[in-house]
Amino acid sequence: MKKVLLVCLKLLKKLTLIALITFVLTFTLYITNGENKLIYYVVRPLLNKHYDSQVRDRKI
Amino acid sequence: MSMIDKLIAPIDKTLERFDPKWQAEHGVGGLRSRYYDKTGVAKWREWRGVKDTMVDYGAWMKNLVSMALMVGSAPIPVMKGFWEYRWMGSFLGTFMFIDRLFEGYRGKELVIAHANMHAIVQSLTKRIAFVLKNDRRLGGSVEGSEKIIPHDETITPLFLKGFKELTPFPLQTLPEFIICDVDQHIEPYYIDVAEAYGLPADVCSRCAAETGVAIDDAFPLIGKAMLSTNMPCNASEATSMFQRRRIGMPDFPVTLAMQHNEKEALPYSRQTLKDAIAFVEQEYGVKYDWNEFFKYAKLINEQNTIELEKWDFFKTPYSALTGIAETLYRLYSWQSVNGQDPYFNKVDRKVIKIMRKAYEQKYQAFGGKTRHRAFLWGPSAVYYTDFPTWTQNCWGINIVLNMDSTMGFNMIDTEDPEKAMDDLTRFTEKACMRHHAVGGWDNVNAVWDWAREFNCDMVLMNDNIACKGMLGVHALMEEQARDLGFHFIFVEHDLEDSRTVSRQDMRNCVNKYMDVVLGEKPLDPTLVEFDDSDAY
Numbered sequence: 355m356k357k358v359l360l361v362c363l364k365l366l367k368k369l370t371l372i373a374l375i376t377f378v379l380t381f382t383l384y385i386t387n388g389e390n391k392l393i394y395y396v397v398r399p400l401l402n403k404h405y406d407s408q409v410r411d412r413k414i
Numbered sequence: 415m416s417m418i419d420k421l422i423a424p425i426d427k428t429l430e431r432f433d434p435k436w437q438a439e440h441g442v443g444g445l446r447s448r449y450y451d452k453t454g455v456a457k458w459r460e461w462r463g464v465k466d467t468m469v470d471y472g473a474w475m476k477n478l479v480s481m482a483l484m485v486g487s488a489p490i491p492v493m494k495g496f497w498e499y500r501w502m503g504s505f506l507g508t509f510m511f512i513d514r515l516f517e518g519y520r521g522k523e524l525v526i527a528h529a530n531m532h533a534i535v536q537s538l539t540k541r542i543a544f545v546l547k548n549d550r551r552l553g554g555s556v557e558g559s560e561k562i563i564p565h566d567e568t569i570t571p572l573f574l575k576g577f578k579e580l581t582p583f584p585l586q587t588l589p590e591f592i593i594c595d596v597d598q599h600i601e602p603y604y605i606d607v608a609e610a611y612g613l614p615a616d617v618c619s620r621c622a623a624e625t626g627v628a629i630d631d632a633f634p635l636i637g638k639a640m641l642s643t644n645m646p647c648n649a650s651e652a653t654s655m656f657q658r659r660r661i662g663m664p665d666f667p668v669t670l671a672m673q674h675n676e677k678e679a680l681p682y683s684r685q686t687l688k689d690a691i692a693f694v695e696q697e698y699g700v701k702y703d704w705n706e707f708f709k710y711a712k713l714i715n716e717q718n719t720i721e722l723e724k725w726d727f728f729k730t731p732y733s734a735l736t737g738i739a740e741t742l743y744r745l746y747s748w749q750s751v752n753g754q755d756p757y758f759n760k761v762d763r764k765v766i767k768i769m770r771k772a773y774e775q776k777y778q779a780f781g782g783k784t785r786h787r788a789f790l791w792g793p794s795a796v797y798y799t800d801f802p803t804w805t806q807n808c809w810g811i812n813i814v815l816n817m818d819s820t821m822g823f824n825m826i827d828t829e830d831p832e833k834a835m836d837d838l839t840r841f842t843e844k845a846c847m848r849h850h851a852v853g854g855w856d857n858v859n860a861v862w863d864w865a866r867e868f869n870c871d872m873v874l875m876n877d878n879i880a881c882k883g884m885l886g887v888h889a890l891m892e893e894q895a896r897d898l899g900f901h902f903i904f905v906e907h908d909l910e911d912s913r914t915v916s917r918q919d920m921r922n923c924v925n926k927y928m929d930v931v932l933g934e935k936p937l938d939p940t941l942v943e944f945d946d947s948d949a950y
Binding site for chain 2: 384393394401402
């Protein structure tokens with residue numbers, strides 16, 4: 355019984371730690387507006403370059 | 415005060431100087447101070463106090479999970495979609511879009527706004543994955559694709575729910591109707607494609623953009639036959655024709671009566687819907703099932719019942735649902751979802767509970783800073799979706815209700831197919847951009863009754879400079895406003911083309927009226943003039 359309790363406690367500790375690390379990481383990304391900066395300054399310019407190079411057949 | 419409130423009160427006090435609303439009140443900044451010039455990219459996210467920042471962070475996480483689920487459910491089609499379609503790239507601006515929409519929101523209005531917004535995000539992400547998975551252009555299976563009925567975005571899909579085996583899908587919603595809300599730079603590209611082909615530059619930019627999407631082969635290839643329409647107005651007939659030629663599928667034009675208030679119009683529109691059903695039965699080899707239809711009619715009836723209760727709260731100063739949180743949700747949940755997704759019923763039940771409580775507590779949104787209550791008439795500039803948020807934050811003008819929120823709110827019979835058909839016709843005729851814009855002078859002029867009923871002292875009239883129909887009523891509306899004693903502002907815009915009239919040009923229409931005519935001072939001076947021309 356004690357062993358099961360100890361395992362549960364260890365698991366809870368691990369889960370709390372994971373949750374805490376996840377929170378710190380995601381909250382930092384959130385508050386610094388990190389994902390939007392990455393999208394605006396890096397991802398979209400690269401995608402736009404690709405879209406602009408596409409050849410489309412526009413005959414009707 | 416709850417235990418948590420007591421615990422966070424000292425933290426809020428210490429950090430209040432980072433709150434842009436506090437900064438505006440104390441003359442040391444404001445909501446615009448945290449942005450890089452022109453881009454609309456914020457240096458950091460808005461600090462709203464511990465509780466509201468956590469609400470916003472929680473909503474951000476939920477939306478992030480929805481997006482991850484979208485990619486996870488169809489990783490290859492989604493990647494192919496990003497590679498193939500320019501409009502898919504614009505969906506990456508969604509987080510910035512949501513931040514803009516709910517800037518300055520706090521307390522109950524923030525909770526409701528995010529509940530509504532997440533309903534849209536979870537629905538859209540599922541739809542994107544679904545359509546890309548079945549897109550023949552991206553290698554989707556013919557069998558899967560032929561279980562979809564593509565239809566024009568302004569046709570309400572509810573009546574198509576009688577086809578148990580098929581999924582109705584509004585064809586223009588992803589590449590045009592929704593995405594122009596998110597990114598002001600996407601539709602000008604498609605407009606240019608249409609104009610390069612020879613389309614005149616002075617037509618409605620919505621129709622021009624749709625035509626450009628068709629010519630650019632940017633519509634997903636789905637379905638066996640499609641339903642086009644003349645709604646909301648006759649400009650749509652032209653774009654339907656271009657799309658039909660380009661897509662090359664059998665189509666049925668659902669042409670509903672323009673003068674839809676007249677009794678004589680009902681049998682005509684009713685027959686058109688019946689013919690549309692017969693067309694789908696023939697093309698897809700399926701049978702219409704009224705019992706299946708009634709299941710979904712019950713869902714929309716519940717949504718409309720809750721909507722009418724919401725309207726009672728809108729008439730008071732104690733509505734926690736307000737501005738763009740109301741407008742955008744109603745537009746999407748009515749026009750696009752239209753009773754097809756029970757998640758929206760769940761959200762409506764949750765929201766109405768919060769609204770009832772807020773009313774009992776005499777809770778005033780935006781800290782009671784509202785100075786004017788406005789009815790927003792007309793299709794708004796969809797490249798400036800956060801315009802109602804700006805009017806509130808800058809001048810204290812609360813957009814109580816938007817014209818498109820008054821779309822079909824009649825109940826639909828859920829037992830008798832004949833009665834249901836009549837109700838459904840009335841319901842369908844009052845679709846997006848039609849209730850107060852199409853169908854004769856009485857429909858347009860009803861704006862004053864609506865404004866009065868909702869206790870508004872102001873009417874903002876969106877002036878789509880390419881809408882030939884509405885340009886003719888300018889002077890008449892101005893005269894009416896003067897006679898009836900409403901504050902009245904024409905807000906010029908070009909619907910989906912931000913190059914013709916910029917967001918700042920739109921803001922200036924309000925700025926001038928508030929400053930010169932009313933002599934009022936802005937609540938947040940950082941919002942009066944700023945450059946967001948490079949923002950999504």
